[in-house]
Amino acid sequence: MVMAGTIDDELLVKQFNQGNESAFDRIVEEHSADIAVLANRLLGWPGDVEDTVQDVFLAAFLGLKKFRCECSIKTWLFTITINKCRSHRYKRMLYLRFFSQPADKASAVGAHAKGKTQMDDETFHRVRRAVAALPPKYREPVVLRYLQELGTDETARILDISKNALQVRLSRARERLRQDLAELIAQ
Amino acid sequence: MTEDKIKNLLQKADQTAGGPVPVSVDLSAVHRRANRRHVANLAFRITAAAVVVTALGTWSYTAKKTRDRQRIVALETQIKQLRTQTDATLNFIREVLEEDRKQRRLNELRTQLASYSDPLQEIRKQVDKTAFILVYQANRMYRELDQKDSAIKAYNRVIELFPQSRWAEEARQRLSEIQNNQLNNSKGDLI
Numbered sequence: 001m002v003m004a005g006t007i008d009d010e011l012l013v014k015q016f017n018q019g020n021e022s023a024f025d026r027i028v029e030e031h032s033a034d035i036a037v038l039a040n041r042l043l044g045w046p047g048d049v050e051d052t053v054q055d056v057f058l059a060a061f062l063g064l065k066k067f068r069c070e071c072s073i074k075t076w077l078f079t080i081t082i083n084k085c086r087s088h089r090y091k092r093m094l095y096l097r098f099f100s101q102p103a104d105k106a107s108a109v110g111a112h113a114k115g116k117t118q119m120d121d122e123t124f125h126r127v128r129r130a131v132a133a134l135p136p137k138y139r140e141p142v143v144l145r146y147l148q149e150l151g152t153d154e155t156a157r158i159l160d161i162s163k164n165a166l167q168v169r170l171s172r173a174r175e176r177l178r179q180d181l182a183e184l185i186a187q
Numbered sequence: 188m189t190e191d192k193i194k195n196l197l198q199k200a201d202q203t204a205g206g207p208v209p210v211s212v213d214l215s216a217v218h219r220r221a222n223r224r225h226v227a228n229l230a231f232r233i234t235a236a237a238v239v240v241t242a243l244g245t246w247s248y249t250a251k252k253t254r255d256r257q258r259i260v261a262l263e264t265q266i267k268q269l270r271t272q273t274d275a276t277l278n279f280i281r282e283v284l285e286e287d288r289k290q291r292r293l294n295e296l297r298t299q300l301a302s303y304s305d306p307l308q309e310i311r312k313q314v315d316k317t318a319f320i321l322v323y324q325a326n327r328m329y330r331e332l333d334q335k336d337s338a339i340k341a342y343n344r345v346i347e348l349f350p351q352s353r354w355a356e357e358a359r360q361r362l363s364e365i366q367n368n369q370l371n372n373s374k375g376d377l378i
Contacts, residue, residue, distance in 0.1 A: 021218075028212045036210040045204035053210050054217065061221050127200040146194040147201050177193050185192045 009073040016064050024064065028057055031077050038078060041143045042085040044132045048092075055084045071157060078144075078158045086136055123184060130180035138173035141166055318354035321345045325358070329365065339365060 015023035032053060039052040059080050067076060131139060144155040156166045178185060325341035328334040342358035342365075349355050 025214055028214060028217075032210060032212050040204075041201060045200070050210050053212060054220075057212050057214075058217050058220050058224070061217050062224060124200055124203045127196060128204075131197065131200075142197065146197050174190060174193055177197075178189055181193070181196060184196055185189065 010069045012073070013064060013067055013069060024061060027060070027064075027073060027077075031074055032057070034074065035077055035081050038081050038143070038148060039085055041147050042082065042140065043088065045128055048088060052081070052084050052088050055088075056080050059084065075154060075158055078148075078150075079160070082140055082158060089136070126184065127181060130177055133180065134173055134176060138169055138176065141169045142173045142177075145170060314349060315352055315354065318345050318349040318352045321348075322354045322357050322361070325361065329361070335365065 012023045012027055016027075035056055036049050036053050039049045039056070043049065043052065056077060060077060063080075067073070131142065134142065140159060141155060144150045144158060145152075150158070152163055152166060156163045159166065161169075321341055322345055325338045325345070328341060329338035339362060342362045345352075345358040346355045346362075
């Protein structure tokens with residue numbers, strides 16, 4: 001399955017390099033939903049997913065010619081998404097720090113989806129805050145491993161770190177979450 | 188165990204948040220932005236190249252100007268040093284020439300001084316000459332003019348005025364000759 005995917009990716013990249021831009025349309029069609037979900041999770045339920053996804057595919061369009069097919073297109077797109085979400089969060093943090101009113105923050109916090117079925121508002125916000133409070137280097141492994149449910153190898157590859165470093169970061173992230181959400185975990 | 192609980196909690200929160208609003212990637216916008224980015228990159232490279240060329244030109248011009256200024260300053264310093272050296276050399280030459288002139292003048296004066304005869308000697312010569320003239324005149328008076336008295340007076344005068352000279356001796360001999368002649372004449376008259 002993985003081999004077939006890689007061959008398919010190579011074919012798409014080859015076609016794109018030969019000037020067939022519909023190959024890129026296929027890539028977008030195939031991966032846009034996954035990218036949107038990952039961006040939504042990384043930006044903290046919810047975020048400016050649409051803009052981020054556009055930025056991701058713009059970067060992919062500009063960089064596809066240099067793509068060497070050493071990993072799958074999905075992994076590559078996830079790496080781009082991680083980077084774009086980092087810069088998006090950084091820009092949003094600067095914006096909130098210098099230009100926003102308190103109401104902006106409140107609206108951003110309260111704008112989650114309507115279809116909540118699993119968790120009450122208060123618990124959701126506590127979890128959301130705890131995850132949002134994690135530094136990016138801990139939040140990203142948590143999202144990729146526990147929410148995207150990617151394997152250790154792929155996660156380490158996307159984050160460009162060793163497996164040991166990934167385990168260390170996950171362990172520290174869990175420790176922080178355990179401290180912040182101790183009551184919820186004990187239930 | 189804790190890991191599973193945390194994972195469950197996060198997944199529940201994720202489900203509660205719901206998925207993102209369905210995203211439709213605007214491919215035409217991606218193409219437009221890519222083109223814009225391409226143009227912007229090109230413009231940036233051209234601008235950067237222009238800036239670099241301008242900066243290099245300015246730097247080169249400034250460096251050349253600075254080099255020229257430094258060269259001028261160095262030349263001015265060299266000229267000052269040469270002028271100082273020349274002045275010192277000229278002063279030295281002037282001193283040497285002045286010294287030489289003084290030396291030459293001194294030599295000239297020495298030569299001149301050496302050419303002058305001893306005044307005492309000159310006086311002696313004059314004295315001797317005067318005594319000679321007096322004796323010579325007295326001789327003429329005695330022998331040629333037969334003025335014996337005047338000649339005796341002149342001989343006596345030589346003896347009186349120049350007693351140490353040889354002409355005084357000559358005068359004495361003449362006087363004794365005259366006296367002898369007078370004695371001989373008077374003896375002859377008596378005989």
